Amino acid sequence: MKLLRPLSLLLACTLLSLGTLFADAPSLAPAPSLATATRAAVAPAQPTEELLNLSDAKAAVKAYVEDGRYDRDLAAAATKAREWIEERSAARRPGERLAVVMDIDETVLSNLPVMRAEDFGYNTREWAAWIKKSEAPALPAVKEVFLAARAADVAVLFLTGRKDPRDRPGTEENLRREGMGDYAALQLTPNDRKKITSLERKTAARAAWAAEGWTIIATIGDQESDLGEHAERGFKLPNPFYKIP
Numbered sequence: 001m002k003l004l005r006p007l008s009l010l011l012a013c014t015l016l017s018l019g020t021l022f023a024d025a026p027s028l029a030p031a032p033s034l035a036t037a038t039r040a041a042v043a044p045a046q047p048t049e050e051l052l053n054l055s056d057a058k059a060a061v062k063a064y065v066e067d068g069r070y071d072r073d074l075a076a077a078a079t080k081a082r083e084w085i086e087e088r089s090a091a092r093r094p095g096e097r098l099a100v101v102m103d104i105d106e107t108v109l110s111n112l113p114v115m116r117a118e119d120f121g122y123n124t125r126e127w128a129a130w131i132k133k134s135e136a137p138a139l140p141a142v143k144e145v146f147l148a149a150r151a152a153d154v155a156v157l158f159l160t161g162r163k164d165p166r167d168r169p170g171t172e173e174n175l176r177r178e179g180m181g182d183y184a185a186l187q188l189t190p191n192d193r194k195k196i197t198s199l200e201r202k203t204a205a206r207a208a209w210a211a212e213g214w215t216i217i218a219t220i221g222d223q224e225s226d227l228g229e230h231a232e233r234g235f236k237l238p239n240p241f242y243k244i245p
């Protein structure tokens with residue numbers, strides 16, 4: 001035992017010295033490959049939520065149109081609007097001047113031809129040229145709402161983001177060609193009112209019409225900004241193509 005104790009002490013000192021000697025030595029773990037090192041250098045600190053792929057989104061929109069869901073959803077909303085207009089106009093109070101406020105683009109007229117040609121992009125010049133041609137086809141289910149309103153002696157007031165005066169001739173001609181020329185007002189967006197949102201402009205226009213004595217029984221459009229105050233009911237149509245604030 002007397003001999004063992006110094007030996008143990010010597011062994012402990014030797015191990016301690018070796019530990020100190022190798023403390024700064026590089027790890028014996030294998031070095032990362034170049035590929036791993038590159039991934040580590042570009043990887044974000046936190047994983048990012050995967051974004052919707054634009055090609056997939058366009059394909060989904062095209063499928064929605066081509067397999068008939070767009071027409072079905074349009075027809076469902078348009079039917080509700082038509083039924084309300086017929087019901088409300090049948091209960092007209094004496095002296096009431098009933099009106100519906102209708103949007104134009106993706107409401108009574110479809111711009112699918114130009115949207116397809118632009119691969120669902122937006123180019124101001126192309127869009128203006130398209131409007132000037134007056135070739136936008138009617139959306140049949142919504143045209144039926146227009147015709148039902150007129151048959152019930154309800155006025156149609158068009159309220160659109162199309163520009164005044166640039167788009168007025170093309171719009172008037174297009175509505176006439178598609179059998180919707182019998183309207184009481186066509187209000188486009190004056191160029192000097194660009195700085196306010198569609199929601200503000202359209203709400204103000206309905207307020208002005210109400211102040212003139214119109215009873216607005218329905219407002220119909222594809223954007224949230226087409227609906228809202230100064231109308232008894234709002235009917236929202238589908239639009240998977242674009243959004244306007």
Ligand SMILES: [Mg+2]
Nearest residue numbers: 103105106222
């Ligand atoms: Mg619209």
